[in-house]
Amino acid sequence: MSSYHLDHLQHLESEAIHVMREVAGEFERPALLFSGGKDSICLLRLAEKAFRPAEIPMPFLNIETGHEFPELIDFRDRRAKQLGAKLIIRTVDAAIARGDAIPKPGVVSRNQLQTPVLLGAIEEFKFDCCIGGARRDEEKARAKERFFSFRDGFGQWDPKNQRPEIWNLYNARLNQGENMRVFPLSNWTEMDVWEYIRKEKLEVPTIYFSHERDCFRRGGQWLPEPPAHADATKPDPYAGARPTEKEPIKRLVVRVRTIADMISTGMIESKVHSFDDIISEIAAARVTERGSRADDKASEAAMEDRKKAGYF
Amino acid sequence: MGHHPVDILRFNTCGSVDDGKSTLIGRLLYDSKSLMEDQIEALERSADITGGGQINLANLTDGLRAEREQGITIDVAYRYFATPRRKFIIADTPGHVQYTRNMVTGASAANLSIVLIDARLGVIEQSRRHTCIASLLRIPHLVVAVNKMDLVDWSEARFIEICDQFNEFLPRLDIKDVKFIPMSALNGDNLVEPSVHTPWYVGPTLLGHLETVHIASDWNLNGFRFPVQWVNRPNNPTDRHLHDFRGFSGQIAGGIVRVGQKVMALPGGQITTVKEIWTLDGPLQEAFCPQSVTLVLEHDIDISRGNMIIGLDQLPGTGMDLHAQVCWMHPRPLQRGKKYFLKHTSNTVQAMVTEIDHRINMATLVPEPAPAELVLNDIGEIRIRTAKPLVYDGYATNRLTGSFILIEQGTNATVAAGMLLPSEQLVRPESGDYVI
Ligand SMILES: Nc1nc2c(ncn2[C@@H]2O[C@H](COP(=O)(O)OP(=O)(O)O)[C@@H](O)[C@H]2O)c(=O)[nH]1
Ligand SMILES: [Mg+2]
Numbered sequence: 001m002s003s004y005h006l007d008h009l010q011h012l013e014s015e016a017i018h019v020m021r022e023v024a025g026e027f028e029r030p031a032l033l034f035s036g037g038k039d040s041i042c043l044l045r046l047a048e049k050a051f052r053p054a055e056i057p058m059p060f061l062n063i064e065t066g067h068e069f070p071e072l073i074d075f076r077d078r079r080a081k082q083l084g085a086k087l088i089i090r091t092v093d094a095a096i097a098r099g100d101a102i103p104k105p106g107v108v109s110r111n112q113l114q115t116p117v118l119l120g121a122i123e124e125f126k127f128d129c130c131i132g133g134a135r136r137d138e139e140k141a142r143a144k145e146r147f148f149s150f151r152d153g154f155g156q157w158d159p160k161n162q163r164p165e166i167w168n169l170y171n172a173r174l175n176q177g178e179n180m181r182v183f184p185l186s187n188w189t190e191m192d193v194w195e196y197i198r199k200e201k202l203e204v205p206t207i208y209f210s211h212e213r214d215c216f217r218r219g220g221q222w223l224p225e226p227p228a229h230a231d232a233t234k235p236d237p238y239a240g241a242r243p244t245e246k247e248p249i250k251r252l253v254v255r256v257r258t259i260a261d262m263i264s265t266g267m268i269e270s271k272v273h274s275f276d277d278i279i280s281e282i283a284a285a286r287v288t289e290r291g292s293r294a295d296d297k298a299s300e301a302a303m304e305d306r307k308k309a310g311y312f
Numbered sequence: 313m314g315h316h317p318v319d320i321l322r323f324n325t326c327g328s329v330d331d332g333k334s335t336l337i338g339r340l341l342y343d344s345k346s347l348m349e350d351q352i353e354a355l356e357r358s359a360d361i362t363g364g365g366q367i368n369l370a371n372l373t374d375g376l377r378a379e380r381e382q383g384i385t386i387d388v389a390y391r392y393f394a395t396p397r398r399k400f401i402i403a404d405t406p407g408h409v410q411y412t413r414n415m416v417t418g419a420s421a422a423n424l425s426i427v428l429i430d431a432r433l434g435v436i437e438q439s440r441r442h443t444c445i446a447s448l449l450r451i452p453h454l455v456v457a458v459n460k461m462d463l464v465d466w467s468e469a470r471f472i473e474i475c476d477q478f479n480e481f482l483p484r485l486d487i488k489d490v491k492f493i494p495m496s497a498l499n500g501d502n503l504v505e506p507s508v509h510t511p512w513y514v515g516p517t518l519l520g521h522l523e524t525v526h527i528a529s530d531w532n533l534n535g536f537r538f539p540v541q542w543v544n545r546p547n548n549p550t551d552r553h554l555h556d557f558r559g560f561s562g563q564i565a566g567g568i569v570r571v572g573q574k575v576m577a578l579p580g581g582q583i584t585t586v587k588e589i590w591t592l593d594g595p596l597q598e599a600f601c602p603q604s605v606t607l608v609l610e611h612d613i614d615i616s617r618g619n620m621i622i623g624l625d626q627l628p629g630t631g632m633d634l635h636a637q638v639c640w641m642h643p644r645p646l647q648r649g650k651k652y653f654l655k656h657t658s659n660t661v662q663a664m665v666t667e668i669d670h671r672i673n674m675a676t677l678v679p680e681p682a683p684a685e686l687v688l689n690d691i692g693e694i695r696i697r698t699a700k701p702l703v704y705d706g707y708a709t710n711r712l713t714g715s716f717i718l719i720e721q722g723t724n725a726t727v728a729a730g731m732l733l734p735s736e737q738l739v740r741p742e743s744g745d746y747v748i
Binding site: 004005006007008010011012013014015017018021022024025048049050051052053054055136137140143144159160162163164165166167168169171173174175186187189191192287288 | 318319320350387388389390391392394399401413414416417420421528531533541542544545546547548549551554557559561562563568590591592593600602603604617641653655656657658711712715716717719724725726729
């Protein structure tokens with residue numbers, strides 16, 4: 001074999017860097033969605049690869065549901081600082097207080113409420129493009145996404161009417177008020193992400209490794225026990241997401257495979273302490289990563305419906 | 313420990329509705345054990361609801377609600393799987409006539425196309441259309457999957473008859489490597505395991521072929537081409553050495569570049585030397601297509617996004633009058649005299665279609681001269697005048713520097729995929745008299 005050969009990770013990396021630079025070249029006010037999860041950790045490294053030695057030419061944006069794992073928040077803030085990036089945080093809490101996001105009675109999860117907050121942030125900062133870490137292998141509706149996913153003035157995705165994407169020529173043109181979501185990791189699988197993290201020796205939040213945690217069983221999953229209700233003068237943000245008497249707490253050795261927030265992330269029982277362990281565990285896994293997410297179990301078209309409404 | 317695929321093969325499936333594309337992909341995933349339990353459970357659940365208990369492998373790729381309801385594939389679905397030998401990216405492209413543009417989308421980046429034929433129907437107009445598109449897009453490898461062989465009693469005679477039908481029009485196309493495989497996607501014959509029903513067939517199974525087909529030479533390593541995407545100028549470099557750093561970032565679209573090599577910046581024509589190939593992982597002595605790098609040049613030349621840095625050995629073409637094959641992808645027809653944006657590499661210019669030379673009749677593959685317009689799914693040859701000269705190669709030489717898209721002004725819809733014919737006029741090195 002000739003020495004002019006790239007392996008699969010190098011191919012995916014080069015493709016993603018090309019996409020990131022197209023964003024920097026084509027858009028006036030892009031942002032990069034950074035949650036602290038494994039996919040967006042890869043995005044940050046790719047941004048460094050695309051733009052160093054210059055500054056990363058876009059701020060980081062995170063939408064908080066208010067139910068985040070504290071480990072994730074710490075990590076997110078630290079990483080953004082290390083990279084010298086501006087981190088913009090907008091919260092579902094504030095949006096609820098303003099009346100921009102209205103919780104459905106009886107629904108504790110704020111997953112759906114992230115959408116109006118994201119759209120609000122896009123409007124507030126006049127972002128014309130948001131880079132996200134979504135991958136096509138995650139979910140059936142995502143499998144239909146383009147690298148450059150066009151959104152109309154309401155942030156909506158119209159799967160039947162997507163711009164054809166040919167070669168590596170991305171049509172980034174927008175009219176006023178329209179918006180683009182760009183997914184540099186489109187062609188990456190869960191395995192690719194972990195192999196890349198291992199290869200690049202990237203730091204990840206500790207909850208990806210096995211640790212002891214109090215959990216309870218609900219909906220066929222182990223959910224983490226939410227933090228104590230600290231401020232009794234305010235309503236409990238986790239009301240409805242706490243274990244009942246019929247759901248006894250169990251101390252388990254667990255980790256997360258995919259992170260949403262504490263309400264929608266199932267913990268998996270696992271004993272992994274290194275990237276090698278994680279990669280072996282995924283290679284042997286018999287369920288997909290999304291199998292542990294309550295937000296996707298709602299129905300077969302749960303993701304499609306959320307994306308049409310402006311989710312990323 | 314885990315698997316380490318050495319490279320990536322991108323392929324797409326095409327054929328008419330109901331030829332079995334989605335079933336084939338589902339079967340490939342199922343039999344190569346790439347499906348997880350929750351995916352299989354979901355399949356079984358929907359089988360109980362809609363399929364009378366029969367698992368429908370097509371539901372794996374048909375991810376949109378309307379697709380499941382109507383039993384069709386609307387949009388390109390991407391699927392991923394890996395074997396110990398390779399990682400695969402599959403684009404499942406729909407067969408409906410009105411969705412042909414999606415086939416172009418799914419196939420443009422492919423190393424290989426699988427054209428499905430229903431063994432009962434043989435070669436039909438759609439098969440020809442899709443093979444013709446694969447040929448136009450210069451997809452290096454083609455597999456003709458003669459499917460539903462179970463419905464023609466595994467007849468070798470029928471298989472040969474279909475191969476002959478195919479071979480009749482193949483010479484008119486530009487495809488170098490073609491493989492015919494008899495199969496049943498539904499039952500998995502000759503997909504992953506050799507079939508007991510086809511003792512007369514001695515070739516590889518589909519997966520065997522996908523794992524071994526030679527793709528290392530699919531990238532172009534002749535003629536250095538570097539479309540500049542972004543100019544890298546640190547504002548507040550932490551490292552003092554970087555104070556005057558000025559680099560040009562992009563993905564190499566052809567050839568190899570080395571430190572110390574002479575290069576030319578276009579359209580200016582200035583000649584200079586590569587001083588450094590910068591990457592986050594440290595400087596490189598050389599880099600090649602399709603790596604993404606940042607070049608630092610010896611001289612301070614005015615270069616911006618949309619410009620191209622090239623090697624001096626194999627010069628590209630240049631000009632404002634382009635001759636190209638296009639696939640029309642929009643319900644509003646292409647008309648002579650209309651203005652579009654043309655995006656070529658990292659460069660977007662205004663362009664006007666001046667002539668429609670011909671459109672290809674898909675039934676006969678014969679060009680029909682001077683049509684009034686090109687409509688959705690038409691393939692034809694056109695002439696374009698651009699507002700500024702383009703630096704390009706013929707698509708046959710380089711898929712990345714020989715391709716473009718047309719964007720409708722106002723709506724910003726992507727309306728055409730274009731493949732350039734070689735320019736009669738090459739970039740002339742002496743046009744860069746003012747060597748710095
Ligand atoms: N008998 C038989 N039926 C098949 C075979 N492959 C696909 N089918 C059936 O043909 C129909 C269309 O298949 P589908 O995969 O949806 O076709 P697509 O439109 O090309 O994606 C389904 O009912 C399949 O079960 C085959 O090899 N043999
Ligand atoms: Mg189908």
